[in-house]
Amino acid sequence: MTDTVLLGVVIGAQGIRGEVKVKTFTGDPEALGDYGPLQDVRGEQTFRLTVRRLAKGDVVIASIKGIDDRNAAEALKGTELFVPRSALPPAAEGEFYYADLIGLTAITTTGRVLGQVVAVHNYGAGDMLEVKTEGGRSAMVPFTDDAVPEVDLAERRVLVEPAFWLGDPETDEDRKGEDRKVEG
Template sequence: MTRRVMLGVVIGAQGIRGEVKVKAFTAEPEAIGDYGPLQDARGERRFDLTVRRWVKGDVVTAAIAGVSDRNAAEALKGTELYVSRDALPEAEDGEFYYADLVGLTAVTPAGAVLGSVVAVHNFGAGDMLEVKPESGKSVMVPFIDDAVPEVDLAGGRLLVDPAFWLGDEGRGGGRGEDREVEE
């Protein structure tokens, strides 16, 4: 099965000629149309998207082939737009697509399995990996070098420092005495 990556979502109609507003999840919002035809979540519909202009933030207006009036544009509101993972360029060293991280097994440096990455979130302060153990609640791990020192996409795993999983007990320090704080 071909993996797909969501690049955006239609958030509403723009004007009376069938243009739509799209919230883009690409590094440059205007680039959402550069990846070729997009598909809906089920892969049943194809969308040939032409970006008309950047609105603000991560929103652009776009024309979709075959959509020529406001009613047709409004009917697309909420439609998630996907592309095949193969259509995306390779990530730079040290950079990863969220879609490539989901499903990796989180392990300690000693090889103990902590769980699987079920999602990647960004609540504004940086990327967080949601790791779900075999039983129990998910744990959020900051996706930073100190917490996740190694990502092995080919091997299907990533290393997680136990201190970020178990708190101070994982370090054995109890109160974090081994941490330095600059003032």
């Protein structure tokens, strides 16, 4: 687990008064400013953000203290916005912060090691875990109760039902040959 959690990224300027468009990764996009000051990835810059309105989906229009014109807003494009983990409430039962899932070992329910979770994506139909295999390939797993019946943060692993493994069994070297078992 990390000390900071990514809550959003500035994707562009909005208007001429320094407002920005922010793609949020919060449960409620309009709550982005409720977690206190945000910071850049290095913790060098602090942003006091006020959400003005919801745009489309998980994008909000916001103002940032000290950013008063379009040029300053455009200069922030691509800036990732983090908050100290301590500012977030504990995740509810059965819920997880994306940051906690990244780095977990993906293992089938039969004990075969698939690889490591390297990202969580949502293309509109639900969350997907991206797993990088030891062979360097990436495969996707739907992050549902059926496909991932267990997440064990203490053991740093997720269990995956083999039927939901979205890798290519014909070209995925990690799926050929003998199953590799997890000991312990």
